[in-house]
Amino acid sequence: MNMGRSIAALSISLLTTFAFAGDLTVDQIVEKSNHVSYYAGNDGRARVEMVITDEQGRTRNRRFTILRWDEPAADGSQVDGDQDFYVYFDQPADVSKMVFMVHKHLGADDDRWLYMPSLDLVKRIAASDKRTSFVGSDFFYEDVSGRRLEDDTHELVETTDNYYVVKNTPTDPSLVEFASYTMWIHKDTFLPIKVEYVNREGEKYREYAAEGVEQIQGHWTVTKSSMKNLDTGSTTVMSYSDVKYDIGLDGDIFTERYLRKPPRNFLR
């Protein structure tokens, strides 16, 4: 559907930066891809409209704002390391002001918190499995915060005119529900434009697509993405607006204290 349009848009930009392609190793490809997908700028914010549509065409909506802050390395330099996320919900109205916060650690389990305003309750969520639904959508927590590169082995299965096709196989299959997933990483932007997940029975059961890509503050940014669960027939579309990078977030915001007292200046 929108795939075609995005490919067309991307093809144009491809002409300008064609010089790169060709000599990268698969590790370099996935590292670059991981970087553009999750580490654009030092921090960022986006408003997300989420629509979950089930097999029977029934919908559920969510609206939230995501703040992201990359923890600087010990020497103060920016690396693709630990990150913090702060997700603030406005819609539906009855979950308004609910906050979900993640401290993503590359070397250890993530820390996750949840604030439920109507129960006036802050809860830590024990790190166990990141492959559970993100607030009832077809996206998993891991899709929102990113999957560690070293959790998979990567294999460049094909290089097409526009894409590096990379197959990823989990190093510990018992921790995940998939047998492998294949990413179509755009040669120019390094954004995965399509990801297909295959289960242990060898069937494709889950499909991600970047349906809209824009360059924002010099960063290629997915502004619309979809995840389809082929087992249930349910699809979730996330549309991003008001995307801004380097808004000057500070690490303090990503603490329990701010769960009850949202940092309005950054959320608005």
Added chain:
Amino acid sequence: MSDTNAPASGGLTTACTNRPRFVTGVMIVATIVLGLLAGIPSLWPEKTHEVAPWLNTLRVDTDPENMLAADEPVRAFHHDAKKRFGLHDIVVLGVVNDTNPDGVFNTETLGDVYALTQYAKTLKGEAIGEKDDPEAGVVRVDLIAPSTVDFIENAGIGTVRFDWLMPSPPKTQEEALAVRDRARRIPFLNGTLISDRTDDALCLYIPLTRKDLAHQVSVRLQKKIDELKGAGGAAAENKYYITGLPVAEDTFGVEMFKQMAISAPLAMLVIFILMWIFFKKITLIIPPMIVAMVTSIMTMALLVISGKTVHIMSSMIPIFIMPIAVLDAIHIISDFFDRYGETRDRRKTVIAVMHELYSPMLFTSLTTTAGFASLALTPIPPVQVFGIFVAIGVMLAWVLTVTFIPAAIMFIPESRLASLASETAHEDEANSPLGRWLPRVGRFTYAKAGLIAVLAVVVMGVSGYGISKIRINDNPTKWFEPAHPIRVADRVLNKHFGGTYMAYLELEAPPVGIDVTSYAQGVATRLANKLDEWKDTEHAQDAVDATTHELTTLAEHAKTPWGLLADTQAYVQNKLDTCPDAEYDAWSEVSDALGVERSAFEVFKQPEVLRWMRDMQDQIETITDDKGAPIVGKSNSLADIVMTVHRDLLGGEQSEYRVPDSPAAVAQCLIQYQSSHRYTDLDHFVLRDSSKPEVDYRKSSLWFQLTSGDNKDMELVTEALESYVKSTPPPDGLTHHWFGLTYINVIWQDKMVSGMLQAFLGSFLVVLFMMIILFRSALWGILSMIPLTLTVGLIYGIIGLVGKDYDMPVAVLSSLSLGLSVDYAIHFLARSRNMRAKYGTWKESVGPVFGEPARAITRNAIVVGMGFLPLLAAPLVPYQTVGFFIAAILLTAGISTLILLPALMRFLEPLLFAETAGKVFTCRCGTCVVTSATLLALIAVNAHQFLTGRATIVTWISLGLIPVFAVACFVASRRKACRVPTVQGEPA
């Protein structure tokens, strides 16, 4: 003997005897053609579909749901609701280990359970032989097994943990026990996934895309189980039970064919043996057997060609047709040998026999046909199909009997016939045990007529009492014999679990009744009232004023209250996104207030609604069956989900196992519930669609697990709900509708009871009407109905007295037996009238009547009655019930005909054999009145169908048949032979 009769029977018989080869040829060709038309499409469905798409293949239908027409409202609702809540038919796989001290919670058993679950996930598409539909089979996402469900627990201070219950096979005993302890804490799993009574059992629930795949799936599961058990060790201790309604239904189909393959040929054999005992002449038994076989083949072929399905009822068609088909032939052969000695000319004898028997045979066939055709009056499609096709078969048998039997006799050389005839002299017949014993019965009926009449009245009284005690109940699982694996699984699993029979309840909020203008005013007022609370918030007044203004403006064009609210919310959201920081708090408050307005439409987020649900479930769970055992072992609802999540979010104490106090808190618990591996599970409990506020969170489904599939128990559950709703009305005027197969069974049972009563009444009236026409007397007509009325009353009285459930087979019995059992009375009365004319008084006639006529009736009763007994060898209980009771009814009807009728005739002699003109006039006047009354009642019973229910095509056919019968009876009875039935060649 009358000449007017000759063209009807004589001409036909002459023609048939002239061209026996032609008659036989036509019969063979017709059978082959029908057989091919039915057989070819079933054997080569694809090829036939290309060449002749109008041909139907054999379709087997084992679905009890089809007891209701597809457009039946209850059934349509069931399907809609199942779709609405994404519910599937389920194969239940029980695992029991009662030897290990920790039951099933040991590493070996759980390892096997894990392997089985993984295997079950692969059972779809090609793996189960469904090449064309890769999605057909197990619905993976809804599979309930230890490795496919989540648990939630409190994991230390301020921490909550969500994870797979058993992500991989446990490696240590501690891990195995942890699976148990975690599942035990989750109300949804305890009593469903694992036994809530012992540690010995757990159950996997394997949902299917279509229930007819159950057999494919369960066969493969069983193979895998055998493989696992074959590995030996501790695994061999595990016992596995596969059950669930889809399995029962599929197994049922297999057993149904067994029935047809065993019982029908067995019936053939029994009839053959009985006829051999009675006639001892193989040559003569063969033609009736051919009639029986050809009729069965043709009728079943017609059933297939018509595109009707082979259902539990229609699978019994051959076994019904066979005994009925030979009856007329028995009369012909019996009579043929009585006369053959006189002429030694087979053609002349056959013509004479056919002449004499033509109308009695036509009448008995017509009454039998009427009895079966009346089943078309029932509102149950499979019963209608059964009735219609047996009726067709009976008439087909009659046609074959009057054409083929005379033709067949022509094939037997005169010399052979002469030797056969000389073998059996009359004296032998009279000296047979039956021949010696029956006259004694005759004398007894004359001597003790008073005693017999009194006994009959007593029997009627006792029967009436018994009938009042009848308990209406059915349970498709009990259609299998007690030792059948499905019944065993049913007993074992219902002992360990909250119940394996699912009944679903949909609760629905009524449509919102408020108009847009008053709604806008209401919202404005509630916003204004909030201002007090918001007095510290800057610009609150401005925000409320602006919102109220917007609300009033939008109200002019808004179509629905929620449409208006959505537009207003969009306006406020825009303000929130764009307003200066100083106004943000005010807009935020307004936005929240509108959010509360929105969730007011979401009825199933309201705490008082969820609490009412749980209280109602508690109440329903207390009800018990007639033995004091709980019926509903467990129930699951949205309330249970919210309470469980709430408990574990708030630290896991049982005191927090409750519905939180605000709709928003409920919503936040539900968001957590969805943040799991099985995030679509919520759809099974509540309808969500934010694009349609008129239904969003306004329909909810509750699951009740019943320990028994007995309709009477399901009825107790529905009654308990009604009385609870009456005493404790639900908030928001919620309405309720049951669905699920356990409930559907109750509905078709109700239809069965009322429908069968109607069918019985209908066929009783048709037969009575025909009897009056036949005997041209109301008294004779009523008299002929007495033995079968007494018999049916007695049998149903006994059913009531012994406490046998009045179920589907019992319900159909009355109509089935009516048309058959009246035959004895027809023969008895016709012969008696004849003898009375010959001998002058009843006293003198009793002896001759209890000679050959009584012998023929007794033989017939034995042949037909015993002919149904092979149904006892069938593997399914309904067949056995039908076989036993039909045999009982037919034998009892034979006995009561031979005992009660002569006794009554002794008393009624002056009226029955009135000789004066005046008496005849009175008699005819009464006849006229009774006839009209019968006819009127008949029309009323039929019209009732159209006034209250919908007319089906079959009902129209039945209605059309009635005048046909009437005309046929009338024409037949006008003949002098009927008016004064004289039977020639009777022994003196």
